[in-house]
Amino acid sequence: MNIKNHIDQIVANVVAKDPDQLTFHQAVAEVAHSLTPVLERNPEYIKQKILERMIEPERLITFRVPWQDDKGEVHVNRGIRVQFNSAIGPYKGGLRFRPNVSVGMLKFLGFEQTFKNALTTLPMGGGKGGSDFDVKGKSDAEVMRFCQSFMTELFRHIGPNTDVPAGDLGVGAREIGYLYGQYKRLTNEFTGTFTGKSITWGGSLVRPEATGYGTVYFAQNMLATKGDSLKSKTCVISGAGNVGIYAIEKINHLGGKVVAFATAEAAIHDKDGVDDEKLNYLKDLVFVKRGAITEYAKKYSKAVVLPSGKKTWDIPCFAAFPTAAENELDVTDAKTLLKNGCECVSEGANMPCTPEAVSAFEKAGILYAPGKAANAGGVSVSGLEMSQNSVRLYWPREQVDAELQKIMKNIHDTALAAAAEYGMKGNYVAGANIAGFKKVATAMIEQGLV
Ligand SMILES: NC(=O)C1=CN([C@@H]2O[C@H](COP(=O)(O)OP(=O)(O)OC[C@H]3O[C@@H](n4cnc5c(N)ncnc54)[C@H](O)[C@@H]3O)[C@@H](O)[C@H]2O)C=CC1
Numbered sequence: 346m347n348i349k350n351h352i353d354q355i356v357a358n359v360v361a362k363d364p365d366q367l368t369f370h371q372a373v374a375e376v377a378h379s380l381t382p383v384l385e386r387n388p389e390y391i392k393q394k395i396l397e398r399m400i401e402p403e404r405l406i407t408f409r410v411p412w413q414d415d416k417g418e419v420h421v422n423r424g425i426r427v428q429f430n431s432a433i434g435p436y437k438g439g440l441r442f443r444p445n446v447s448v449g450m451l452k453f454l455g456f457e458q459t460f461k462n463a464l465t466t467l468p469m470g471g472g473k474g475g476s477d478f479d480v481k482g483k484s485d486a487e488v489m490r491f492c493q494s495f496m497t498e499l500f501r502h503i504g505p506n507t508d509v510p511a512g513d514l515g516v517g518a519r520e521i522g523y524l525y526g527q528y529k530r531l532t533n534e535f536t537g538t539f540t541g542k543s544i545t546w547g548g549s550l551v552r553p554e555a556t557g558y559g560t561v562y563f564a565q566n567m568l569a570t571k572g573d574s575l576k577s578k579t580c581v582i583s584g585a586g587n588v589g590i591y592a593i594e595k596i597n598h599l600g601g602k603v604v605a606f607a608t609a610e611a612a613i614h615d616k617d618g619v620d621d622e623k624l625n626y627l628k629d630l631v632f633v634k635r636g637a638i639t640e641y642a643k644k645y646s647k648a649v650v651l652p653s654g655k656k657t658w659d660i661p662c663f664a665a666f667p668t669a670a671e672n673e674l675d676v677t678d679a680k681t682l683l684k685n686g687c688e689c690v691s692e693g694a695n696m697p698c699t700p701e702a703v704s705a706f707e708k709a710g711i712l713y714a715p716g717k718a719a720n721a722g723g724v725s726v727s728g729l730e731m732s733q734n735s736v737r738l739y740w741p742r743e744q745v746d747a748e749l750q751k752i753m754k755n756i757h758d759t760a761l762a763a764a765a766e767y768g769m770k771g772n773y774v775a776g777a778n779i780a781g782f783k784k785v786a787t788a789m790i791e792q793g794l795v
C-alpha cells in the first residue's frame with residue numbers, strides 16, 4: 346500500500362463528510378501527514394484503522410440553551426460538547442463561549458486536545474465544548490442565567506470520571522463559578538467535575554497562570570537546545586487574556602521584555618516593555634474592570650496604539666507568542682517576523698499559525714512549537730487539580746509550579762525524541778503528533794474495537 350495515498354484519502358474523506366468544518370480539516374491534515382513514517386513502520390495501525398477511528402468523535406452532544414436577558418427578552422443559543430477520545434482517561438478540555446463557535450470548531454479543538462492531553466503524561470482523554478453565546482456586553486446576571494441554563498443540560502453528560510470541562514475563550518473565573526454552582530446544585534455533589542475552579546473551593550494554585558507560564562517554559566526548553574535563553578530578549582504576544590497576560594509575567598520573571606500585545610480590538614506597542622508595575626495595571630484592566638487595552642496607552646504615555654491593520658507581529662522581536670485564537674498569524678505575518686529576526690515562536694493559543702505560516706517557520710529553520718505541545722501547561726495543571734481534588738488536598742504553589750516545569754520539559758523532550766526517531770530532527774510539530782498519536786493508539790488497540 347502507498348501510505349501517502351492512503352493518508353491523502355483519509356483526509357479527503359474527512360473533507361467530503363463535513364465540507365464546512367474548515368479548521369477541523371486543517372487540524373486533521375496536519376496530524377495525518379506527519380504520521381506517514383509511523384504508519385509505514387506500524388502496519389497494525391492501518392489494519393486497526395486507528396487514524397480513521399481517532400478522527401471520529403466518540404460522542405457529540407448538541408443542545409438548546411434558552412435564557413432571559415435583564416429586560417426579560419428570551420434568547421436561544423446552541424450548547425455543544427464534543428467527547429472526542431477517552432482511550433487514556435475521562436474526556437478533558439475547555440468550554441468556549443463566542444459567537445463563532447460551531448461543531449467544526451469544537452471538533453478541531455477536541456481533536457487537538459486528545460494529542461495534547463496524551464503528551465502531558467497524565468490520564469486525560471480529549472474533549473471540548475461551548476456555545477455561540479457572546480459574553481461581551483452582558484451583565485453578570487445575564488451571564489449567570491446563561492451558564493445555569495447551559496449546565497442544566499450539560500450536567501447529565503459530565504462527571505469526575507466521565508468528562509471534566511474547564512475554561513477557554515470567553516469562559517473565565519466568573520463563568521466557571523456560575524457553571525459549577527449549577528452543576529453542584531443539580532447533582533447534589535461536590536466533586537472535581539470542573540477545573541480552573543477558584544482556589545477557595547477546589548481550584549489549584551497556578552492553574553490561572555499555567556498555560557501562559559507553560560508556553561514560556563516550552564520556549565525556554567527549545568532555546569536551551571541552542572544554548573540560548575529569553576534573558577534580555579525582546580518578545581511580542583497577541584491575546585491579552587488569560588494565556589497572554591501570564592505569558593508576559595513569566596517572560597518578565599526570566600528577564601525578557603514584552604514590547605507589544607493585543608486583543609481582537611487593538612494592538613499596543615510599548616517599546617520600554619510591560620514591566621511588573623504595568624502588568625499589574627493590565628491585569629486589573631482586563632480581569633477586573635474588563636476594560637479596553639487602549640486605556641493602557643492613555644495611562645503610559647510612551648505606549649502607542651498601533652494603526653488599524655497593524656499587528657504585534659509587525660514589531661521586531663526575538664521571540665513571538667501567539668496567545669489569542671486559531672489562524673491569527675498568517676504567512677505575511679510569519680515573513681515579517683522572520684525578516685525582523687524572530688528566532689522562536691511558541692504557540693500559547695490552539696493552532697494560531699496558518700499552515701503556510703508554519704511552513705515559512707520550518708523553511709527558515711527557526712524554533713517553532715505547536716500549541717498542542719507548547720500550551721499543554723494549562724490542561725496539565727488541570728490534571729493536577731483533579732489529582733488534588735481526588736485526595737482532597739491543596740498543594741503549595743512551589744510544588745505545582747515545579748510539576749508544571751517538569752511536565753513542560755518532558756513534553757519538549759518527548760516531542761524532540763519522537764521527531765528524531767522518525768527522521769525529522771528538530772520538528773516539534775511532527776514530534777508532538779507522533780508521540781501523542783502513539784500513546785492513544787496503543788491504548789485503543791489494547792482496549793479492543795471500541
Ligand atoms: N485558558 C487556557 O488555559 C487555555 C487556552 N488555550 C487557548 O489560548 C487562546 C487564548 O485563550 P484565553 O487566554 O483563555 O482566552 P481569553 O478569552 O482570556 O483571552 C483571549 C484574548 O485574545 C484576544 N483575541 C481574540 N482573537 C484575537 C485576534 N484575532 N487577534 C488578537 N487578539 C485576539 C481577545 O481579545 C482576548 O484578549 C485560545 O486559543 C485558547 O483555546 C489553550 C490552552 C489552555
Ligand SMILES: O=C(O)CCC(=O)C(=O)O
Pocket residue numbers: 437438439440458461509510511512513540695720721723724725727
Ligand atoms: O484545562 C483544561 O481542561 C482545558 C484547557 C484547554 O481547553 C486547552 O488546553 O485548550
